[in-house]
Amino acid sequence: MSELCNAHTHLELSDLGRVCPQEPTSFARWMAGFIWSLRKRKLDDYRAAVMLGIETLRACGTTHVHDITNTWASVEPLLQSGMQGCVYLEVMGQKRERALVRMKEAVRRITDLRRSHAESPMSVGLSLHSTWSCHPDLLREGAAWCRENKVPLCIHAAESPAETELLLTGRVRELGWARTQIGRSLRMLPRSGPRLSPITYLASLGVLQARPLLVHAVQVSDEEIAAIARARCTVVHCPRSNTLLSCGRMRLEAFLSAGIPVYLGTDSRVSSPDLDVRAEAAAAKKMHAGRVDGEKINAMLAPPNPET
Template identity: 25%
Template sequence: MRHIDSLIFAGWVIPGEPEDRILEKHALAIHEGKIVTILPIEEAVREFSARVTHRLPQHALIPGLINTHTHAAMTLLRGYGSDLPMMEWLHEHIWPAEQAWMSDSFVADGTRLAVAEMLTAGITCFNDMYFFPETTASVVEELGIRACIGLIVVDFPTIWAKNPGEYLGKAEGLYKHYRQHSLIRTALAPHAPYSVSDDPLKSIAALSESWDIPIHMHLHETADEVVQSQKQYQLRPIERLENLGLLSERFLAVHATQLNDNDIEYLQLHQCHVVHCPESNLKLASGFCPVPRLLENGINVALGTDGAASNDDLDILGEMRTAALLAKGISGNAAAVPAAKALHMATLGGAQALGIDDITGSLKPGKAADVVAIDMSALSTQPVYNVLSQIVYAASRHQVTDVWVAGQHLLKSRILSTMDMRELQTRILFWRQKIGDDS
C-alpha cells in the first residue's frame, strides 16, 4: 500500500480529458502537489493510505477553473459608472477614478478581494492585466493561487510608468524575477490597439518570441475600435497587429466581438487564442463574439470575466452558462456550445491559451492538483441525471465547497485558509468610504 498526502473520494470526477468523460464514485490521489491517479473508490482504498482523506459522496470534482482575462484590482470599482457605453464608461468614470486613486495599496487590497471571490467560486488560476503587476504577484504568492501576471504597456504616463520604454523595462524585471516560479507566469499585456502605438508593439512582438511568453490584449472589442483604426491606419486592428508581427500561437485576443471572415482567417492562420468575456460584453453592449464559428475553424476559445467594474462579478461558472446559452441563441443551433465544450473553455482552453496546459487545466496524472469540489446535493441541481450538464446549466458558485491549488487546500468547507476575512472587510470599507466620498 502506497502512502500519499491526500485522497479525495467523490460522487463524480470530471477529468476534462476527454471533454465529456464522467467517472462515478471515483477517487483522486494527490501527492506532493500533483495528481497521482484517478481510480474507483474501492481500488483507492486497497492501494493507498493517505495523510488526509476527504469523503465527498455528493460532490463532483472538476479541474480548477481558469479566469483567462481579469483586471483583479478593479474589484474596488465594482459597479462604478454602471449602465454606460464602453468608451464613455472608460473615459469619464474608470480612467479618472484610476488616476485619482491608483496606488500600490489600492492594487494590493483590490487583488486580495478578487482572489477571495475567485477562490470561493472555484477559480484556481487567473490571467491579469493591470498596473502595479509586482504587487499583484506579491498577493498571489501570499495567498497561494495560480496566476499569469500581465506586464501592462500603454502609450500614456500613469503612476506606475511614464512611457512605453519604462513599462517595458519594468516588464523585463518582472519576467526575469518570476520565470522559474511554480505558481506565477507572466505575459506581455499591451492594453489595446488604440492605446499602444507601433514601435512599442514591435518591441512587444520581439520580446514575446524571445521570452516565449503570451501577449494578452484587448482586440476588436467594439465596432468603434475598428472604425477608428481604419480611419487612422487604413487597416482593421487585427490587420495592423499582423503587419507588426504580434499574431502567433502566443497571442490572446480578448473580447473579439467584431470579427469578419478575414479576421477569423488571421486568427486561424496564426493559431491565436480568443478569450471570450460574454457577460462583460453584454453589460457594455460591445457585441457578440462568434464562438461557434471560431470553434468550427479550430480556434481555441477560453473564458474570462473581465474586471468587476464591468461585469460585475468574477464567476466563471456563470460565464460558462452565459457562453453556452448565448452561442445557442445567436447561432440558432442548440448544440453550438454543449456543456462539455463550455467546461473545456473554462479549464483546459484557458490553460492552452496561457501555455500551461502541461501543468493544469485537466485532472490528469502528473499535472498539478488544481481541483474544485462542487456540492451537487443542492435543490437547484437535483436530481442529477448528467452531472456535467448540471454543473454548466444549474450549479452556482455558492455550491463550491473546497478548492485545492497545487494540492494546497485553500478553500475548506467554504472557509478560505490563507486570508484574514475580517481584515479584508475592513480594508474594503476603507476604500468604499474613500472613493465614495469623492465620487
C-alpha cells in the same frame, strides 16, 4: 469540475463594482466613467483590491487565473497565492519614448520574476494593453521580445466598434463627448489611425506571431479569424462585459469551427457583475443558444493549455 479557470481578470479593480453598468452602455461612455473613477486612487487601494479579488476567486472555486496588472500590484500576491495561471505586467502608451522606457522596465521585472519563480504554478507574462492605447513600436517590440524569449503575451483586441472606428478612421464620434468629460486622460489616443481593422493591424506589426492571448475578438472578419487560426493564437471570451459595453456578440461558433482554442473570462469588476466564471459560462450559453452546444461552452472553463 476540479479545475476552473477565469482566463481574463484585472484583480486590482475588484473593489470598483460601483463603476460596472447596470444596463448596456456605450464603450466610450463606460471608459470615460472608468478613468474618472481612478483619479484619486492610490497604490494601496489597488493592493487591497487584489487581495479582495483573490479571496473572491477562491470562494468561486477558481483554481486558475490569467490576470492583467497595470500597476503591477497583483504580481507578488498572485505568485504567493498558490493559484495557477499567469500574471501579465501591463504596459501601454501612445507616447513612443515613454512607452518604450516602461516596456524596458517591464522586461527587466518579468525576466527577474521568471528566473526567481521558475518553479511557480503561476507564470509571468507581458500585457500590451490594446491596439488603440499602445504606440505601434510598443506593440511591435513587445511582441518580438515575447516571441524571442517565449514569454506569454496578452492583448485586448477587436473589442468595441469604437476601437475599429478609431483604427480605421483616426477618430471616434462618441469620443467627442468623452473627451470633454475627462480631457487629458484621452489625449493619448492616436490622431490618425493605421487604416486597418484591429486583428489585421496586429498581424501587420508581427504581433500575432508571438501567439498572444487575444482578449475579446468580437469585431473580426472571416479572414481575420483564419489569420488567428493560422497564427495558433488563443482567445478569451467575456460575454457579460461585451453585452454591458455594447460590443456585440462574438462569433464563437466561427472560432470553434476554425479550431481556435477559446476560454472564458469575467474581465474586471468594472465591466462584469462578479468574478464568477461559471456565471460567464451561463451567459455564454444564453448568448450563443442554437449556435454552440452547451458542453462546448463548459469545456471553455478549463485552463488554457500552453502546449497547444
